Amino acid sequence: MSGPGAERIVVVGHGPAAHRLVERLAHHGHRGEVTVLGAEASAAYHRPLLTSVLDGSLAAGALRLPAPPDGTRLRPGVTATAVDRRRRLVQGSDGHGYPYDRLVLATGAAPLVPPLPWARRADGRLAPGVRVLRTLPQCEQLTGPDPVAVVGGGPLAIEAALALRRRGRDVTLVHRGPYPLDRHLEARAGQLLSARLRALDVDLCTGRTAEAYRSGKLRLDDGRWVAAGDVLLCTGVVPRTGLARSAGLAVRTGVVVDDELRTTDPRIHALGDCAQPAGATGPHLGHAAAWEQAEVLAALLSGSPARWTGTHAVLRLRAREVDLMRLGTPDGAEETVVLSDAARGRYARLSLRDGRVSGAVLLGPGRAVATVTRLYRRGEPVPADRLALLLGAPIDYAGERLPDEAPVCHCNNVTGADLTAAWCAGARTVPELAAATRATTGCGGCADDVRSWCAARARGEESG
Structure with missing residues (x-):
């Protein structure tokens, strides 16, 4: 067996979480062989933007994710049919066996079809229409x-x-x-x-x-x-856990994992929609959680210490007509601020603990959504003028460097570092940054933030 950072890794699944994991393994300097088994014959694509294809605003090809790093053994159209834990071997639907030192289950989830008699045919397939x-x-x-x-x-x-x-x-x-x-x-x-x-x-x-x-x-x-x-x-969705169950791993709703995303077999990990952190009531934590899990697991498998401590709970609609965000939980709030403006279709409820956002519901004021989300994720104190905040007081990035790790576009998980890299590569306008990073191409709620960032960066270069 190879040492830490040079082990053979087999990844089962090739959705956004698996794609991110493979990308970050290369970033962290992993030296071992990486094999990816993808059930879909197509290249990996950004599933959260499917509704943008549905409405025709994006072509299907626009969702395609970049090719995996050089050296990755990608096997599209190959499903993992069994795991031999003793021999550390994954059996593929192509008839080949894939040996591993570490196995990562990124099998995702399937649509949940409720037991409606009219929804399925006698053979179990969906009824016509x-x-x-x-x-x-x-x-x-x-x-x-x-x-x-x-x-x-x-x-x-x-x-x-x-x-x-x-x-x-x-x-x-x-x-x-x-x-x-x-x-x-x-x-x-x-x-x-x-x-x-x-x-x-x-x-x-x-x-x-x-x-x-x-x-x-x-x-x-x-x-x-x-x-x-x-x-x-x-x-709803149901985690794909059949492979894990047949391999004898602990499964509740999802595949049970610890803070190193290990299953009950320490050489097998799971992440994304199929994984259920120990102590969690359910596995489906959303795209942002899967992204964070991929980062942690890539560091671990590359020989660096890391732990997944959970993610900030964020729900945001990817719909340009309705700007809605729910953050955290109101439990234990020491102060609650509510703004209800039915005439303008606006509503905001802010839960504060120690002067910081512990939970929020915001409907309508787009800039307030962006500001409150930033305060929540960074754990910053809320300004004294709560009403101005909920009414959408403008953000000014002038003189402030957006932290590299801070997400700007939550739909596509574009960070300040991603924007900076695109800017340095020549993307100097919002459309150019969108083309380079996909920022603003989801729900569009980050458009003002990206515009402000772009203007501040331009001002900084002019004054420098």
């Missing part, structure tokens, strides 16, 4: 002109509904809860979100479930029939 959204080919199935019903009330359901409206399709959003995002928002914020969606011509059916689907119509439990050439199920 019933869709899910997890891959680029699934985006292509939703390009027709017919009305569509989106079933679900989470972030993806809202983002998909708005993307389909931008595409010109009539959309009905069916959710069994009292309002979309009811697991994340208090009633007042939920009511304002519902009003905003209706103003955007989304037919919102809350407190309803779907009972039947046939002939291009979806029947709700109140007897109403909704026109739906397609029914898109956005009802």
